[in-house]
Amino acid sequence: MTITKDTIIGDILTIAPQTAPLFMNIGMHCLGCPASRGETVEQACMVHGVDPDDLLAKVNEMIAAAEG
Template sequence: MEVKDVKNAADVITADTNIIEAVQAHPEIMQVFADYGLGCIGCMAAQFETIGEGAGAHGLDVPALIKDINECIKANAAK
């Protein structure tokens, strides 16, 4: 698994992005996870799971989640 540097708002979060790394770089996306019913931050698996793996395990629409995460990051960067 390739781990991307996700600290820059211009970086796009993908299904292959590690959950914890994404949230540490962009804390505002915790609300998106909550909106989807994911308590990823409290889950031990979040340390090694990707967003796609975690969301897929819960039967969620991964592309929709990724889209919403990236929209949240863009909106926050525009502030």
């Protein structure tokens, strides 16, 4: 699965829980909250002042590495 700006954070955490630290590092400390889990990557990045392309590259790299 390739993660895009429109992917919901909760969906990412369900399929790749190892990515949680990446979201924590951008300031998303409430990953268990329904509001944050329902945001898209783009929405979360906008709120936290992060470049979504940079975050997406890291998330997709981590998922690819786990899939081997």
